[in-house]
Amino acid sequence: MSAFRSIAPGDSTVFTTRVVGQGPTILSGFTPAGVTFGRLTWHIELCCHDTHELDFTFSFTGVDIGAAGALVTIGNVGNTEIFVGTDYIV
Amino acid sequence: MSDIHNHLGVLAADASFHEAAAALGAAVPKGDVRPLDEMLHQMQCFAAARRREVRLARLRNANRPGASQWGLRGDRVVEAISSFGAAVKALSALAGELRPLITPALDDVIALAADEGHLLSRGFHQTAVSLGYTTAEVGWLFEELALIAYRPVHIVCADGFEDFLALLDGISIGEAGLTLAGFVRFTGDPDTDRRLEKLIIRLRTAGVTASVFLALVIILTAHLVATEHSPQPVAG
Numbered sequence: 001m002s003a004f005r006s007i008a009p010g011d012s013t014v015f016t017t018r019v020v021g022q023g024p025t026i027l028s029g030f031t032p033a034g035v036t037f038g039r040l041t042w043h044i045e046l047c048c049h050d051t052h053e054l055d056f057t058f059s060f061t062g063v064d065i066g067a068a069g070a071l072v073t074i075g076n077v078g079n080t081e082i083f084v085g086t087d088y089i090v
Numbered sequence: 091m092s093d094i095h096n097h098l099g100v101l102a103a104d105a106s107f108h109e110a111a112a113a114l115g116a117a118v119p120k121g122d123v124r125p126l127d128e129m130l131h132q133m134q135c136f137a138a139a140r141r142r143e144v145r146l147a148r149l150r151n152a153n154r155p156g157a158s159q160w161g162l163r164g165d166r167v168v169e170a171i172s173s174f175g176a177a178v179k180a181l182s183a184l185a186g187e188l189r190p191l192i193t194p195a196l197d198d199v200i201a202l203a204a205d206e207g208h209l210l211s212r213g214f215h216q217t218a219v220s221l222g223y224t225t226a227e228v229g230w231l232f233e234e235l236a237l238i239a240y241r242p243v244h245i246v247c248a249d250g251f252e253d254f255l256a257l258l259d260g261i262s263i264g265e266a267g268l269t270l271a272g273f274v275r276f277t278g279d280p281d282t283d284r285r286l287e288k289l290i291i292r293l294r295t296a297g298v299t300a301s302v303f304l305a306l307v308i309i310l311t312a313h314l315v316a317t318e319h320s321p322q323p324v325a326g
Contacts, residue, residue, distance in 0.1 A: 012291040016276060019266050045290060045299050046273050047223075048230050069266040070273055073294045090276075 001028070004085040007040075007076040017044065018088050019069035027074070029084035030059035039078035045071040053077070101209050102318055110199040111318040117190045118319040124187060126313055129180035132173045133221050136264075136271070139170035140222030143268040167268065174271050175263040178302065181309055182258045188312040189251055197241035200311050204240040206232075210311070217306055221272065235307065237297045242304045245292060249285065254308070256285035261302045272302040 005013050017025040031038045036057055042065055043051045054063065065072055065086075076082050101107045185192065203211040214235075218228045238245055247253050257274065259282050264271030274290060276283045290300050298304075 012294060014276075014287045014290050043294060045294075046270070047227050047299065047301075049299075069270050069275075071275060071290060073290060075291075075294070 001087050002085045002089050004083040007082050007084060009076050009079055012073050012075040014071050014073050015086050016090050017065060017070055017072050018067040020067050022067055024064040024067050026087040027063040027065050027084065028061040029082055032081055035080045038082040040082060041075040041077050043073050044068055045073060101314055104209055106202055107210065110202060111315045114191060114195055114315050115319055118316050119187060119190050123313065123316045124184060129177050132177035135173035136170050137220055137222030139166060140268050140271060144224060147269055170268055171264045178258060178261050178263055181305055184309050185254060185258060188316060191312040191315055192243060192251060192254060192308060194244040196312055197243045199315060200242060200307060201240040214307055217310060218303060231303050234298045242308055245296060246304060248292060253285055253289050256282050257289060257300060257305055260286045274300040
């Protein structure tokens with residue numbers, strides 16, 4: 001698991017995904033203590049990909065964001081800080 | 091002379107282009123600017139391999155049996171990566187030579203391509219095709235340009251020209267898969283990657299994907315402006 005990164009509301013961070021054939025890249029995340037809801041978007045930085053949105057309560061794990069070998073941008077579109085990480089360590 | 095050269099070469103006679111380029115006269119580099127030929131040639135060498143990889147990826151995604159046997163031979167993959175690497179290197183050299191022109195003022199020229207009938211728009215279209223993009227992908231690239239009102243320099247270079255160089259450094263040449271070529275990956279250099287991350291996020295906020303196509307649009311236009319002002323027409 002990569003180190004979890006803090007993302008403030010309105011901010012984004014960029015991870016690298018696994019290369020095709022190496023299995024999926026798994027995204028996980030959680031909210032800080034005392035915060036219930038988080039909302040994020042993720043987008044693979046390649047041609048013709050959609051932006052995906054994810055709402056979660058306290059934490060989530062096991063979200064498959066695919067294997068493209070490309071960068072993925074994670075944006076915090078909620079109202080509170082969130083922490084996110086992937087299972088792919090470059 | 092290639093289709094790209096045909097489309098771009100006649101721009102000098104276009105009044106709207108002439109007027110927009112005239113405003114940049116003082117920024118035209120004094121020295122010679124290398125021709126586009128080498129860069130475009132290398133991109134065209136790469137294009138056939140990319141098209142084949144895109145078709146193959148579609149077959150794999152559709153779980154078509156035996157799709158893998160249609161894959162390129164290893165030597166063809168190496169050749170394609172080498173060609174695209176040479177093209178990106180040529181783009182970086184052009185960026186250095188054209189640097190005085192790569193300012194937000196260049197966007198006034200690029201914005202002429204918002205008119206899909208304009209020769210500049212057709213030249214960009216031909217360039218995207220020459221890179222191996224499919225018709226659907228070319229449509230997507232133009233939608234991306236439209237999202238930033240055909241003004242890429244102001245957003246790519248928001249933190250200075252060094253951001254443009256970081257974009258060029260970050261462009262994948264296909265070493266992790268040919269379908270990744272032209273899109274951005276991290277370089278391993280902390281300073282470059284910090285700039286890249288900020289650039290990618292800035293573009294994503296506008297709904298746009300960082301790619302070689304943005305760099306090409308900027309370089310081609312700057313080169314055309316330099317050619318327009320050159321007493322001795324710049325080859326290519």
